[in-house]
Amino acid sequence: MKVTVLLFARYREAAGDRAIVVDLTEGATLGDAWAAVRRRVPALAAETGPMMALDQAYRGPETAVLPGSEIAFFPPVSGG
Amino acid sequence: MPHCRLTTDPVDPRQAEAAVGGPDRGAVAGFLGVVRDHHAGRRVRRIEYHAYAPMAETILGQVAAEATARFGTPHVAIVHRIGDLGVGEISLQVAVAAVHRREALAACAWIVDEVKARAPIWKKEFGEDGTFWIEGPDGCRAAEPPLRPRNGG
Numbered sequence A: 001m002k003v004t005v006l007l008f009a010r011y012r013e014a015a016g017d018r019a020i021v022v023d024l025t026e027g028a029t030l031g032d033a034w035a036a037v038r039r040r041v042p043a044l045a046a047e048t049g050p051m052m053a054l055d056q057a058y059r060g061p062e063t064a065v066l067p068g069s070e071i072a073f074f075p076p077v078s079g080g
Numbered sequence B: 001m002p003h004c005r006l007t008t009d010p011v012d013p014r015q016a017e018a019a020v021g022g023p024d025r026g027a028v029a030g031f032l033g034v035v036r037d038h039h040a041g042r043r044v045r046r047i048e049y050h051a052y053a054p055m056a057e058t059i060l061g062q063v064a065a066e067a068t069a070r071f072g073t074p075h076v077a078i079v080h081r082i083g084d085l086g087v088g089e090i091s092l093q094v095a096v097a098a099v100h101r102r103e104a105l106a107a108c109a110w111i112v113d114e115v116k117a118r119a120p121i122w123k124k125e126f127g128e129d130g131t132f133w134i135e136g137p138d139g140c141r142a143a144e145p146p147l148r149p150r151n152g153g
Helices: A010-015 A030-040 B013-020 B053-071 B101-118
Strands: A002-007 A019-023 A051-054 A071-074 B003-007 B027-034 B042-051 B075-081 B083-086 B090-098 B121-127 B130-135 B139-142
Touching: A002 A010, A002 A030, A019 A030, A030 A051, A030 A071, B003 B013, B003 B053, B013 B027, B013 B075, B013 B090, B027 B101, B042 B075, B053 B075, B053 B090, B053 B101, B075 B101, B090 B101
Parallel strands: A002 A071, B003 B075
Antiparallel strands: A002 A019, A051 A071, B027 B090, B042 B083, B042 B121, B075 B090, B121 B130, B130 B139
16 A cells, blocks of 8 residues: 655655655554655665654554555654 | 644734633743754754644644643643744743642643643754754754865865
């Protein structure tokens, strides 16, 4: 299944795009989606410890991804 | 009804305070986060605030609701500015009105900590030493590599 992954802040700059589409197998998790992003974006290959969100809520890497899920990866937040 | 939003416009502190106040509340506690001219030994000229806007607004609303449950303060406003801010401009406003000061002050301080830890918002700092993404409470990554003379050039 193809899913769209949103990237923010430094990850967005590294990818040169707000979102990328990755191809995942059925039953894939957020961790699998992150691994696919790192393969696609060499500048993120060595990146560890992203924050992960599914449908605009924080979730862990074991969380299952469904077709149509809104997936986002980003560095530790620094608002305020 | 909490008043939680992102804005690209300058923050008017009176607006949020007016939104939370009322005749049955004897205390309005407020916090303003302001862009500072230095960070980690560097001079800062301006900060760009970037956000995952829909999730950030959801989180602001969740933090307000949790503060209400935790401190019994239903009158909460959280406003976070995004975009390009100069030194001295307000980036974050929190206002909490309550019957008495103690719960208003406690809720306000708790909300500020939670927003900073949870809202998907990032600072990109511009200054004399370069441009840096600020990541987490202590993290910092150069946004653009510094220019270096080429070997043999």
